[in-house]
Amino acid sequence: MEQIECRVCGIFNYGGKVFCTKCRSRLPSDVEHMAQAENPNDFHVLRNFIPGHSTKYLRVTLLVLIICTGIALLFRLAGFEVFDPRFESELPASISPTNDTAWRNIHRDSKHSGFTQADFSNIQSAVQWSVDTESHEFTSPIVFDGIVYIGTYTGRLMALDLLSGSVVWEMATGSPIDSAPAMNESKVIVASREGTIFCLDRSTGYVHWKYSTDSPIYAPLTVHNEWVFAGGLDGHIYALDIETGDKLWRYDGSGSLVSGIAVDGRVVVVSYNDNYLRILDRNDGKFRFKYFNTAGNEGASIADGKIFL
Structure with a gap:
């Protein structure tokens, strides 16, 4: 065959x-x-x-x-995914083409970079004006488009003219304000000690919406693009839509939170009083990893794709 x-x-x-x-x-x-x-x-x-x-x-x-x-x-x-910690850069916003004086979050931006391109080397410091807030303490101010926003322990959010210090408008929250406000181009966000978050029109002080949390808020607020980030004393982190006030997600953390929340791209960096730095995914609030910060819990900054303590 x-x-x-x-x-x-x-x-x-x-x-x-x-x-x-x-x-x-x-x-x-x-x-x-x-x-x-x-x-x-x-x-x-x-x-x-x-x-x-x-x-x-x-x-x-x-x-x-x-x-x-x-x-x-x-x-x-099962809900797991490979975390890609992407960072992005925010374009600097200023009140004029030549003066980079916008300071819309504590430490300037959502990354808490504390960096400005303005040159102050030839400027001598001098008191331009002062205003009586009728409060023995107040929050760190933020600045945008010629207006200074500051919260007081008497529970008032004040909008002051940058050049004269005159009151543009003010709003009473009904509870002391311990956390620094934050804002985008049209809205300013402030939180009261009792745990209520307010969204106001930055020009008029009109209240667009309110959101109540389950805990006092002492940590500075953060606004990143159209997202609002707030941390309660109970360790919970809230991500809200700045236009509607809807809750996008909540991270149920452990330990109290008094430091600011740094955000860049998909990365949310939170520093708790247990000295652990926790990294969350901005899109869904899922915990990714944590790092023990021997320097304490004073918060973190993000620059060039790196986290600085």
Whole structure:
């Protein structure tokens, strides 16, 4: 009976077989077999190029890929994902093309960079004006578009003219303000000690919405793009929509929070009083990892894709 040589492993198989009895590769058809008999060297070159055990390696590789894909799908269904800590840069906002004086979050921006491009080397410090807040203590101010915003322990958020110090408007929250306010181009956010977050029109002081938390708020607020971030004394972190006041997510942390929240890109950096720095995903508030800060819990800054303590 005529035998057909397998082009993969070189084993001769009896005629009528479709697949090789050893490596299970497809055998040449009758036409191909005739061509093989006439030009055997061509097929031997192919056989040497593809060694007999390569099929086994290929099957093992495919099996490993299938297993890895299955594991990845299981992790995905379980809610796990690989965290990609992407950072982004905020464009500086200023009240004029030549003066970079915007300071919309504590330490200037949501990254808490504390950096400004303005040159003050030739400016001598001198008191330009002062205003009586009728409070023995007040928060760190923020500045944007010629207006200074400051919260007082008497529970008032005051908007002051940057050049004269005159009161533009003020709003009473009904509870002392311990945390520094934050803002974007149109809205200013402030929180009272009792745990209520207010969103106001930055020009008129009109209250757009209020959101009540379950804990006093002492930590400075942070505004990043259209997101508001607030941390309670109970350790919970809130992410709110600045336009509607809707809660986007809440992270139930442990330990009290009094330091500011730094945000850049997908990264939210929170420093608790247990000296642990916790990193959250901005999109969903999921915990990613933590780092013990031997320097204390004074908060962190983000610059050039790095976290500084």
